[in-house]
Amino acid sequence: xxxxxxxxxxxxxxxxxxxxxxxxxxxxxxxxxxxxxxxxxxxxxxxxxxxxxxxxxxxxxxxxxxxxxxxxxxxxxxxxxxxxxxxxxxxxxxxxxxxxxxxxxxxxxxxxxxxxxxxxxxxxxxxxxxxxxxxxxxxxxxxxxxxxxxxxxxxxxxxxxxxxx
Amino acid sequence: xxxxxxxxxxxxxxxxxxxxxxxxxxxxxxxxxxxxxxxxxxxxxxxxxxxxxxxxxxxxxxxxxxxxxxxxxxxxxxxxxxxxxxxxxxxxxxxxxxxxxxxxxxxxxxxxxxxxxxxxxxxxxxxxxxxxxxxxxxxxxxxxxxxxxxxxxxxxxxxxxxxxxxxxxxxxxxxxxxxxxxxxxxxxxxxxxxxxxxxxxxxxxxxxxxxxxxxxxxxxxxxxxxxxxxxxxxxxxxxxxxxxxxxxxxxxxxxxxxxxxxxxxxxxxxxxxxxxxxxxxxxxxxxxxxxxxxxxxxxxxxxxxxxxxxxxxxxxxxxxxxxxxxxxxxxxxxxxxxxxxxxxxxxxxxxxxxxxxxxxx
Numbered sequence: 001x002x003x004x005x006x007x008x009x010x011x012x013x014x015x016x017x018x019x020x021x022x023x024x025x026x027x028x029x030x031x032x033x034x035x036x037x038x039x040x041x042x043x044x045x046x047x048x049x050x051x052x053x054x055x056x057x058x059x060x061x062x063x064x065x066x067x068x069x070x071x072x073x074x075x076x077x078x079x080x081x082x083x084x085x086x087x088x089x090x091x092x093x094x095x096x097x098x099x100x101x102x103x104x105x106x107x108x109x110x111x112x113x114x115x116x117x118x119x120x121x122x123x124x125x126x127x128x129x130x131x132x133x134x135x136x137x138x139x140x141x142x143x144x145x146x147x148x149x150x151x152x153x154x155x156x157x158x159x160x161x162x163x164x165x
Numbered sequence: 166x167x168x169x170x171x172x173x174x175x176x177x178x179x180x181x182x183x184x185x186x187x188x189x190x191x192x193x194x195x196x197x198x199x200x201x202x203x204x205x206x207x208x209x210x211x212x213x214x215x216x217x218x219x220x221x222x223x224x225x226x227x228x229x230x231x232x233x234x235x236x237x238x239x240x241x242x243x244x245x246x247x248x249x250x251x252x253x254x255x256x257x258x259x260x261x262x263x264x265x266x267x268x269x270x271x272x273x274x275x276x277x278x279x280x281x282x283x284x285x286x287x288x289x290x291x292x293x294x295x296x297x298x299x300x301x302x303x304x305x306x307x308x309x310x311x312x313x314x315x316x317x318x319x320x321x322x323x324x325x326x327x328x329x330x331x332x333x334x335x336x337x338x339x340x341x342x343x344x345x346x347x348x349x350x351x352x353x354x355x356x357x358x359x360x361x362x363x364x365x366x367x368x369x370x371x372x373x374x375x376x377x378x379x380x381x382x383x384x385x386x387x388x389x390x391x392x393x394x395x396x397x398x399x400x401x402x403x404x405x406x407x408x409x410x411x412x413x414x415x416x417x418x419x420x421x422x423x424x425x426x427x428x429x430x431x432x433x434x435x436x437x438x439x440x441x442x443x444x445x446x447x448x449x450x451x452x453x454x455x456x457x458x459x460x461x462x463x464x465x466x467x468x469x470x471x472x473x474x475x476x477x478x479x480x481x482x483x484x485x486x487x488x489x490x491x492x493x494x495x496x497x498x499x500x501x502x503x504x505x506x507x508x509x510x511x512x513x514x515x516x517x518x519x520x521x522x523x524x525x526x
Binding site: 003004005006007008009010011012013014015016018019022023025026027029030031032033034035037038040041044 | 199202203204221254281282283284285286288289292293296299300303304306307310311314315326329330333346349350351353354358377378379380382383384387441445
């Protein structure tokens, strides 16, 4: 048989022993750590990429949140302003109403008191007028009845007017 | 630069043959090529630059370890040593005359007998070099991964990382499926073992390790063993009770199980032959191109040979990677076929088309 295709025992022996040894040692000290490191690195890259993606999404949601908060704050400000304006308006309105009422009440009071004063004044004027009339009448009568004749005429006139039954 | 190196070393290597032919010995390209693609007890980088390698023998005289240079005397002639004699690249027991001892077999055929030969030959030594390189490269890469945890690769690490990831993603994941992880150490080891040794074989003076049938046999048998032990119910079901095949082909005349069982062995067999043949063929072509110079005995043919051989060397650099890839890919496909979960409802005869397609590669 051609020596080329005849495996020699010696080489076969050394090849089996060496190759199995190489296989064992390289597996344990080279392939295992290398494969592990490669796997770890790939996982790290994957993680980093997915984390970046997540961060991007988070940024977006954060931005949306900010926008929302801003809008809310704006709305709140509007509301507060409006409330304040309303309150001020109400206050002014209330004050005005109260002032009006007070004014009206005071006018009424004044009117009533004027009326009362007027009445008192009128009564006084009436009384004065009566007193004056009586005084005048007294004076008049006193002067008329100074002579006898006038007194008699007057009694006569009274007697005429008085029906005697 | 590389070209110059190739030319220089080629000239160095082949000056040996030229010198021999000049001494009157007829140059035989076949012998030269076989000598270069085969195994040896010495590592000859160039003529005169030869390292003797340890010979380890175990036999009648117990364990014997000595350098192969003991087989040569001071004139570089072969001599018996310690009752052993080397002839045609084999070590046999020596008889009284210093010749290989022969025994007559049962069929009357005479053959040499030798001890159990576990020598560190050129191929074994080359394998040790490649293993050393593998350890240096991948242990340093592993420590780089530990030190620079989670960081981007750098230096050697960044050169090998895409290759490791390619083996994982495009060879293992796509062909084995979710259970790929437990096959990764084996796939990575065979890929880099084959590739490194293919490349080492291309260096002038290097050994033709991955073009040696013993090496490819070992790798193929390992793939076979892993495939068989990974085989799940559906894998064995497909072999002994192939879906979509008439019952009488399975139990009446058991052709299908027979074919499928043969298929278990032909797959790794094809792996063994493919790698061996590709690498050896590449070496033979390059060596043949250089042999032309000595066949024509002309310097004029030199540039032509060198040009072609340089081209072949670049091609072989590609083949070195390609064959490592194919061996790993097919192994992964066989593992994938063994662990695949078949859905028997829509699987009548076409379910395993993808990995069968791979098997006929």
